[in-house]
Amino acid sequence: MKIYDVIIIGAGVVGTAIARELSRYELKTAVLEKEIEPAFGVSKSNSGIIHPGTQNHCNSLKGRLCVEGNKLMRGIAHELGVDFKEVGELIVVFNKKDIPRLIKLKEEAEKLGVPKIQIVGRGWLKEHEPNLSKKAIAALYAPTAGILSPYRLVYDMIENAQNNGVEVYAQQEVIQIKPSKIRGSKKQGYFEIITSSKRKFKTKYIINSAGLFADDISKLAGIDDFKIKPRKGEEFILDKKKEHITNHLLFPLPAKKSKGVLIIKTSAGNPMIGPTACDCVDKYDLSTTDAGLKKVLSSVKRMIPSISHKDIIAYFAGLRPAAGEDFIIRHEDKVPGFINVAGIQSPGLTAAPAIALMACAILRQQGVNLKKKKIFHKTREKTTHLFEMPFSHTEKIIKEDPDYGDIVCRCEMVSAKEIKEAIKRGAKTLDGIKFRTRAQAGRCHGSFCTCRILKILAENSKRPITQITKKGAGSEIVLEKRCND
């Protein structure tokens, strides 16, 4: 049986960032994912914000990794062809008595090394954020905040890691981890991992980046000293017509448990409002509520009064995998070879590249020889999206490939070619196609294009249409097929 050097458990943004980083080295690396596709856990409901590093305690690990990650992310996005936009953020206050808190946030951020931050007043806000409530008197402006598509980042990182030799196994829920010592020797042995589909994997090192389930995985390895407490966040997506309702990411002053309810610009154009923050017990509870909607609407209307519930075209809930205040990133000396990367809630997306470097440093400390590969493909061919290119370019690529002129999703302008390409690059489900291409993500929510996508998916993956799912086994769309083509 093949013995891996490193197995990463969990293909979210953290696991895939580590996988991509490790793929630079002469290591046998694999990623195990419980869901059918990467990014289907915590990462799929991420807000897509690349935080500058504000709103973190100056001595926190997450604060440091966030500031470092913000710098690193630009390079990664460029290498992988992920659209990163530096839009800047404003933490807005409405009351004179809150200005000292703003100053304190600024000082903390400066201690962490957040660059170029400044406090701006009413005049600046009026000019640069015209839809902002007149009651906003000042804001902390952090120009290095940015946005990108969290799932496209995950898909692009894992694709690049695979291209550099990392193996990925989906639908492999880890149910057992057996540490084994080589008898009579001080030398470290290897772990045996058993998954729900009865597959066995052997590896010298394990990196646990299992998100919401990181405590369960850690427990399997014998470390049971932290608990992941899911904290639910509901987010509401607005129509693309409202793309320019703000110019920056807008934050209120941070709340106790979260950064508060925000107005978020997204890489797709649609603004997003949310998230709520509500502790819950069920790691599968992704339901949205009336109360969540009310809370989000009233909070954002304070900043942008013109936002209306009529602008909402979609919503979802995500769970932050919180394990106390800070990230847990450490080698577990009691179980040599086992590394926990847990409790990665916000700003986990931003920090992911820095977390990956930290994981490498831990491996090096543990004696792993990180020898650079002779050939590392650091770039990948950028995925083509019609919705983000000028018409002159659209004209050119339709001439090269007629499928680009075959529009499937009319709301988001996604062609048959892009859908086939997504399937080629690993999409297996309707959600996988939506996250990669934006087909079904617009204002009609798939009413017009679902049939066509089902057919393209069935045909291109050589599966019957009744087996096509929304997001993995049990979420089949078609229950019965009545006729033969």
Add this chain to the structure above:
Amino acid sequence: MIKQRELVIVGGGPAGMAAALSAYKNGVKDILILERDEYLGGILNQCIHPGFGIDYFKEILTGPEYARRFINKLEQVPRIEVSLRSFVVDLTKDKVLTFLKPGSFNRIKAKALIMATGCREKTREMVHIPGTRPAGIFSAGLAQKMINIEGLIPGKKVVIVGSGDIGLIMARRFVLEGAQVKAVIEIQKQSQGLLRNVVQCVQDYNIPFFCQHKISKIHGNSRVEKVSVVKVDKNFKTVANTEFEIECDSILISVGLIPENELIEMAGVKIDKNTNTPVYKGLNKTSIKGLFVCGNSYKVYDIVDSVSSDSEKAGQSAAEYLKRGKK
């Protein structure tokens, strides 16, 4: 140099076809219909039930039969060019259209333009139904297309939200396909669809019809498992202690239609934010001269017969506009 056409019609459903034929009859000799689908007829193709044509043809026809009458007439007029699989992606105030076809990128300028782009259905998200987001939630029209065009059965135990006509018709359709329709749930005091559909599609099949009720939660992570339903008062507020659950594997959403006017909005036509329809005096007219809107994108009609007759007026108006331009 951008190619110029006398009259371009976007949409080859009942509205677009009626407008084209009428414009031709009124003297326009260069007409282009851009249809995004592979066939003309639009949504009529998936409406395989009878009930169409009573006013217009004084006969009872099915949707495809009604469409076929117009397609046959169009085929006899070579001056009306039909371009299928043609998807308009951009429109300017000068009526320059950019459209894509498999293998080609096209730009044309229309002297007169009629938009007959129909409607989209309101989604679950637009009426804010709380709960999870599993597989098994369909707009009624999508379910209709799956069954009637693709031969795919999307559900076996169905709850229908809203009592728009498509929802009512799909209640009967699912029963005929052997599925169980567990309930139709309507938040208003009475059905939003035509009375004949309430009688023929729901009552005749003994389908439970709950007025003044709403879904308070959707359950199920992978596939829909059940819904929680509550009674509401006349202000749509939940009545306490009235919650009950219905087990089901699918939910059809039939809570109304929204005219699709994003293209003309892009061109600068004034749009009413509430109805998503053009704001201007006079049938089919918009704030841009020579740009007309007809059919369900002008306003949501109850029956296709009125779409056809009103759209004929759009064709006539476009012809008159072109004639005035020549003088």
